Amino acid sequence: MPIHEKSLIRPENLTTHDELVLDGVDVSGHWSTFIESRVVNDYNEAMEDEIAALPGGEYIHRCWQCGSCTNSCTVHAINPDFNPRFWIYLIRMGMESELLRDKDIIWQCVSCNKCTYACPRDVVPEGVMKATAHWLEMKGHTPKSPSMHFDEVFTEQIVATGKIEESRTIRRFFKRTSQGLMQPWMVEMVKRMLKHLPIGMLTRMGLATLVAPRTSNWSNAASAIQEYIDEQHAEQEKALSLPELIDAAQKDAAA
Amino acid sequence: MTTKDKYKKVAYYPGCALEGTGHAYNRSTKAIGKELGLELVEVENWNCCGAMEVKNIDPKIQTYLSSRVMSVAANEMDMDVVMAPCNGCYHNLKKAEYDLANDADSAQVVDRLSKKAGHKTYESGQVETIHALDWIKDTIGEDGLRERVKNSLSGIKIANYYGCMYTRPRHIFPEKDSGPGSESTSKPHFMDDLLEAAGAENVDFPLKTACCGGAHTLSDSDTSTKLVLNILKTAKLAGADVIATECPTCHTGLEMHQIRAEKTLGEKVDIKILYFTQLLGMALGLKPKKVGVHENISDSMRFLKEKGLA
Ligand code: SF4
Ligand code: SF4
Ligand code: SF4
Ligand code: SF4
Numbered sequence: 001m002p003i004h005e006k007s008l009i010r011p012e013n014l015t016t017h018d019e020l021v022l023d024g025v026d027v028s029g030h031w032s033t034f035i036e037s038r039v040v041n042d043y044n045e046a047m048e049d050e051i052a053a054l055p056g057g058e059y060i061h062r063c064w065q066c067g068s069c070t071n072s073c074t075v076h077a078i079n080p081d082f083n084p085r086f087w088i089y090l091i092r093m094g095m096e097s098e099l100l101r102d103k104d105i106i107w108q109c110v111s112c113n114k115c116t117y118a119c120p121r122d123v124v125p126e127g128v129m130k131a132t133a134h135w136l137e138m139k140g141h142t143p144k145s146p147s148m149h150f151d152e153v154f155t156e157q158i159v160a161t162g163k164i165e166e167s168r169t170i171r172r173f174f175k176r177t178s179q180g181l182m183q184p185w186m187v188e189m190v191k192r193m194l195k196h197l198p199i200g201m202l203t204r205m206g207l208a209t210l211v212a213p214r215t216s217n218w219s220n221a222a223s224a225i226q227e228y229i230d231e232q233h234a235e236q237e238k239a240l241s242l243p244e245l246i247d248a249a250q251k252d253a254a255a
Numbered sequence: 256m257t258t259k260d261k262y263k264k265v266a267y268y269p270g271c272a273l274e275g276t277g278h279a280y281n282r283s284t285k286a287i288g289k290e291l292g293l294e295l296v297e298v299e300n301w302n303c304c305g306a307m308e309v310k311n312i313d314p315k316i317q318t319y320l321s322s323r324v325m326s327v328a329a330n331e332m333d334m335d336v337v338m339a340p341c342n343g344c345y346h347n348l349k350k351a352e353y354d355l356a357n358d359a360d361s362a363q364v365v366d367r368l369s370k371k372a373g374h375k376t377y378e379s380g381q382v383e384t385i386h387a388l389d390w391i392k393d394t395i396g397e398d399g400l401r402e403r404v405k406n407s408l409s410g411i412k413i414a415n416y417y418g419c420m421y422t423r424p425r426h427i428f429p430e431k432d433s434g435p436g437s438e439s440t441s442k443p444h445f446m447d448d449l450l451e452a453a454g455a456e457n458v459d460f461p462l463k464t465a466c467c468g469g470a471h472t473l474s475d476s477d478t479s480t481k482l483v484l485n486i487l488k489t490a491k492l493a494g495a496d497v498i499a500t501e502c503p504t505c506h507t508g509l510e511m512h513q514i515r516a517e518k519t520l521g522e523k524v525d526i527k528i529l530y531f532t533q534l535l536g537m538a539l540g541l542k543p544k545k546v547g548v549h550e551n552i553s554d555s556m557r558f559l560k561e562k563g564l565a
Contacts, residue, residue: 055314074466078481108475110482111307112466113423117440124424130311146474147311154308158320162302164271173473185518189511192552213274215302217373221323224371225316228364232313 009035043094046241051091051135053239056127063088069115069125075108082108084115084125087132099132100141107133107145138240149176159225162215262385262394266334267295268324270344270503271303277341277503279547283532284340284387286546290539291395291403298328298337304347307470314354315364321351322365325384326377340387340532342502346420346427348384353427355379386421387532388445388501389438397452405540406564407454413534414460414490414498415446418505422464446501446531453538458493462486467508476515483512487524496558497527499534506530510552527555537564 013036019028051057063085070076070085082105090099109129116126136142153172157164215221237243273281288295301324303309305317325348328334339345354361356379369376385393395403422431422440431438438445443464447457465486468479486509490498500506509528516522528551536546543565548555559565 074468074482075478078478108471108478110466110468110475110478111311111470112419114419114466116424117422147471150474151308151311154306155312155316158303158305158309164275164303164306166271166275170473177474185511185515188518189514189552192514192554213271216300218302221302221368221372224368225319227371228316228368229313 044096045094047094048092050240051131054131054134057131059123060128062121063123068118072114072118074112103136103142107147146177159222162218163213264294265336265338266328267297268337268339270341272503276507279550280503280530282547283536287536304344306343318351318354318361319365319368321347322377325382329381330375337382337384338390342420345386349427392445400452404538408538409454411455412458412496413455414458414495416498417443417463418502419466458495460493462489469504469508480512480515484516491526499531501531527558528553
């Protein structure tokens with residue numbers, strides 16, 4: 001199609017007919033390319049409120065679509081499809097099916113907060129990205145992202161011991177995401193690390209893996225945090241009407 | 256008390272990374288503290304500040320974790336300044352401070368969790384959190400450093416890399432944009448100032464506060480590698496021999512993905528990566544081993560020898 005707007009139209013909405021005559025006029029071929037009109041009729045009115053109910057999404061309603069977030073975004077610079085301003089628009093309009101087209105990349109936000117720095121309305125777009133990624137997972141639109149697995153492994157370790165021991169976190173993360181630990185670049189990195197480390201240091205690192213560091217008298221804090229996390233999860237699920245959904249599904253199955 | 260005196264003895268919060276991959280930063284921070292006569296008292300029985308990961312699960316838990324560290328410093332050790340060399344820790348403590356002062360919900364959750372955990376609730380304002388850069392800048396300063404330099408860093412071209420968490424989001428660091436002499440959130444310069452005082456030549460580096468993709472260093476490695484490669488190449492183009500860092504996560508991210516770029520993309524960028532504390536330590540006459548150069552993944556020994564620092 002020789003018009004610059006082509007980039008704005010999705011390929012599946014373009015049709016060129018090999019042989020078509022309408023009212024006696026031949027409209028076949030390239031010069032008579034049709035653009036199918038797009039009808040949006042599946043607005044999800046609850047979507048904005050649901051995302052606003054998740055941590056980070058609180059200020060989505062303030063957005064006035066200036067585009068500063070997308071302009072400043074680290075990930076947008078390497079992937080033009082990563083577009084926080086556009087997603088905020090879709091969420092606020094309730095255009096769920098449009099948002100779902102990008103569902104597999106939203107979690108890739110690197111939390112650099114350049115958007116937060118640039119936003120004139122204190123929307124905290126970084127938080128909105130996290131809330132949206134959570135929403136997609138909670139609603140079952142996407143599987144748990146590798147990043148979510150990492151956050152969970154990390155948080156579990158802190159709740160349990162109060163501290164992070166990196167090699168253990170890394171091993172657990174690789175296991176949970178079914179990745180091999182022996183990736184060539186990892187092997188190379190460890191090789192270079194070992195080259196210069198004195199034996200004493202190696203022993204120290206080995207000991208850190210065996211006797212993982214922990215904060216003492218941590219158990220009360222641990223149970224208080226876990227209790228809070230569970231409580232928050234239950235509330236978030238309620239905000240997303242998940243319990244009702246599960247209830248309805250169970251009734252449906254029983255009937 | 257002037258700022259100078261107040262920072263001479265501070266509660267030291269190394270954080271988890273400084274006990275693992277960032278050990279060289281821990282070693283060099285302690286070493287220059289000792290050399291400069293500054294006292295570091297480690298926060299007793301500290302816990303992790305929650306990093307980015309806990310914030311993603313629940314921001315208020317991260318606020319609580321950071322507040323516990325400050326509570327120990329204030330209530331159990333009677334300290335009024337906490338110094339954190341890790342950008343992540345520094346950022347999180349600052350953020351917790353901000354949230355506790357401005358958000359009643361956060362304060363309530365922190366109070367509830369602190370009571371259940373069995374320690375005093377941290378009240379906003381009890382301590383001031385500073386970064387290792389503030390610590391050196393405000394106690395010794397450029398003039399003080401100039402007097403103490405034994406091995407000038409002259410002939411070394413440096414790109415100073417501050418990363419994201421040291422300046423963003425700006426509302427948690429109100430003191431940073433407070434006029435002449437203060438740090439700036441758009442163009443931070445404390446590390447530049449200190450290294451220049453030690454004799455180094457700073458190159459004009461536009462990516463000082465660019466992001467290295469540290470959040471997904473393992474969960475989306477290709478993105479991190481691209482971002483790091485961009486930082487390394489830009490520093491090289493700007494004429495730098497060394498990238499100076501002030502955060503264990505940024506530092507390790509650069510080192511890891513320098514190797515990964517080489518192995519997966521065949522892109523080799525020859526640039527050294529050193530903590531600013533290592534560079535300052537060597538300028539003060541400390542041997543590379545004393546500041547943990549052997550603990551870095553990237554090898555800079557030959558370069559340091561050429562420059563007369565080793
Ligand atoms: S910068 Fe803020 S106001 Fe502007 S589009 Fe992004 S979120 Fe909306
Ligand atoms: S925090 Fe996320 S959305 Fe915001 S600029 Fe960084 S990568 Fe983009
Ligand atoms: S930011 Fe990183 S180093 Fe600092 S306490 Fe948290 S996990 Fe540990
Ligand atoms: S530059 Fe990288 S490691 Fe440093 S703060 Fe930003 S994301 Fe984290």
